[in-house]
Amino acid sequence: MLKQAAKKAFQVGRSQIYKQHAEKEAGSFSHLCTLIDRAATYTRTPASFIESMKNCTHVLELTIPIKRDDGTLDFFNGYRAHHSNHTLPMKGGTRYVPNMTVEDVEALSGLTTMKLACVDIPFGGASGGISVDPTQLSEKELERLTRRYAHELFKASFMGPGLDVLGPDVGTNSKIMAWMMDEYIQLAPNDTEAQGVVTGKPEASGGIHGRDEADGFGFCIALKQFFLNQNLAESIEVSSNLHDKTYIIHGFGTTGYHIAKFLHEKEKAKIIGVVEGNGATFNKDGLDIVGLKAHYDKHKTVQGFSGGDTYTNGEEVLYKPCDVLIPAGDLRSINSSNSHFLNCKVVAEAANMPTTFKAEELLTSRGVVILPDVVMNSGGIVSSYFEYVKNIGHISPGKLTKRWELRANESIMKYIAQLLGTEMPTGELAIASDLDIVRAALEDSMISAVKNTENTAKRFAIGYRDAAYVNALNRIYESVRFGQNAA
Numbered sequence: 001m002l003k004q005a006a007k008k009a010f011q012v013g014r015s016q017i018y019k020q021h022a023e024k025e026a027g028s029f030s031h032l033c034t035l036i037d038r039a040a041t042y043t044r045t046p047a048s049f050i051e052s053m054k055n056c057t058h059v060l061e062l063t064i065p066i067k068r069d070d071g072t073l074d075f076f077n078g079y080r081a082h083h084s085n086h087t088l089p090m091k092g093g094t095r096y097v098p099n100m101t102v103e104d105v106e107a108l109s110g111l112t113t114m115k116l117a118c119v120d121i122p123f124g125g126a127s128g129g130i131s132v133d134p135t136q137l138s139e140k141e142l143e144r145l146t147r148r149y150a151h152e153l154f155k156a157s158f159m160g161p162g163l164d165v166l167g168p169d170v171g172t173n174s175k176i177m178a179w180m181m182d183e184y185i186q187l188a189p190n191d192t193e194a195q196g197v198v199t200g201k202p203e204a205s206g207g208i209h210g211r212d213e214a215d216g217f218g219f220c221i222a223l224k225q226f227f228l229n230q231n232l233a234e235s236i237e238v239s240s241n242l243h244d245k246t247y248i249i250h251g252f253g254t255t256g257y258h259i260a261k262f263l264h265e266k267e268k269a270k271i272i273g274v275v276e277g278n279g280a281t282f283n284k285d286g287l288d289i290v291g292l293k294a295h296y297d298k299h300k301t302v303q304g305f306s307g308g309d310t311y312t313n314g315e316e317v318l319y320k321p322c323d324v325l326i327p328a329g330d331l332r333s334i335n336s337s338n339s340h341f342l343n344c345k346v347v348a349e350a351a352n353m354p355t356t357f358k359a360e361e362l363l364t365s366r367g368v369v370i371l372p373d374v375v376m377n378s379g380g381i382v383s384s385y386f387e388y389v390k391n392i393g394h395i396s397p398g399k400l401t402k403r404w405e406l407r408a409n410e411s412i413m414k415y416i417a418q419l420l421g422t423e424m425p426t427g428e429l430a431i432a433s434d435l436d437i438v439r440a441a442l443e444d445s446m447i448s449a450v451k452n453t454e455n456t457a458k459r460f461a462i463g464y465r466d467a468a469y470v471n472a473l474n475r476i477y478e479s480v481r482f483g484q485n486a487a
């Protein structure tokens, strides 16, 4: 069925199909509103609440002047949107990307509200960033721009550990997050919770173990859990194991790389293609991800990797047959111009809003299953939440309980040994590291989110995206009804 559709698409010809479907797609915020409306039918919430979810509470637009290294003045547009303050603080990513629009920022803040609710984190959604290509600035220019952005957010009450906690996203990293925190500390020197103003910081500045890998780790846990469901596996005629499937990953940044790493190392899965903006690599027997990462870090492209065939036009790899396609690049990468040519059984969304409305309609009509962003990529923000809790509590995970748990385990072992009349094994039992604790907690959040999504999808016979939105809207409504914001 899938093969036939793909063959037909090629027969009609790409350019003709592109013309047929190149009409403007809905903007990102109206896309979000449509998803909310679609899910609302299955919720137990009033219409006025649903309408309120289709607006941001506050949106800040800034012009940020910075001095370039050559002494000239340059100006950049910055944004921060607060989608919902139904519970505080608000939280969400910070993007440094060229051509950022206020509509995308608003949509991402709304998406973040939904995502946080799906994984049961008691924060409202926010999002923001600067319209800039960070690779075109020197490190000093990037630091000045970041500090000025943080300064303006603070002045406008768009930043604070009890108000809006900024996290990393496309184009930002732990160093940028640390600059933001430092700027905040200068402005609010007596705030004892200041470390909690941003997440994704280096560990030396209060960051948490495993934040960089969290998105990829969480994604793989969620994927595994979805495939354990026999109905899903049978509906697309695959087994429920991850290791015997083929994967193509679109985007090899923080998220895409860690997904590839976990699938490759832990699941022994075959990643046959990696597509980047500037080319792709393909190996039908599976790519060596460690080697590919070393090549990518050195050359800033996957082209020329000796362990795969190089494609200068990455789209050609995107269209190759695979079981699971993983968009991990940017918004709208699966759209009406390319969805006809995709040859996968599942689209598992690691990026935020990677699939446009029309693309989703087309793919689902062909039987392709979509595993939605709000569940699949929530590992990053869940780990950010753990970092925040550590910062606000001034204590690292397990510091109070680790040794106590070890003693408790030893007592149980002794008791069992006594019952069996054997000796206690010699040597100390392992103590959980901070990373073990974070990973276990993340696993728990991801598995619960997938199970809740599956249950709702089954109950109403709807897709996983609609089910995730139904759960999110119900949870937010309960919090508004009984929470701090209901007058």
Ligand SMILES: NC(=O)C1=CN([C@@H]2O[C@H](COP(=O)(O)OP(=O)(O)OC[C@H]3O[C@@H](n4cnc5c(N)ncnc54)[C@H](O)[C@@H]3O)[C@@H](O)[C@H]2O)C=CC1
Residues within 6 Å of the ligand: 168, 169, 170, 171, 172, 215, 250, 251, 252, 253, 254, 255, 256, 275, 276, 277, 278, 314, 328, 329, 330, 331, 333, 350, 351, 352, 377, 378, 380, 381
């Ligand atoms: N970093 C995080 O904590 C989280 C990120 N995400 C989402 O995951 C996605 C990726 O984010 P990161 O990995 O953090 O960003 P990143 O900046 O580290 O990586 C993005 C990668 O995608 C590639 N890319 C961009 N446009 C492309 C195109 N048209 N075709 C192919 N490749 C393209 C870039 O070259 C880069 O390697 C984004 O949608 C982001 O919002 C979601 C949840 C958490």
Ligand SMILES: O=C(O)CCC(=O)C(=O)O
Residues within 6 Å of the ligand: 091, 092, 093, 094, 115, 165, 166, 167, 168, 169, 170, 199, 200, 352, 377, 378, 380, 381, 384
């Ligand atoms: O950790 C955060 O606050 C943001 C993570 C992120 O960018 C996302 O979940 O989309």
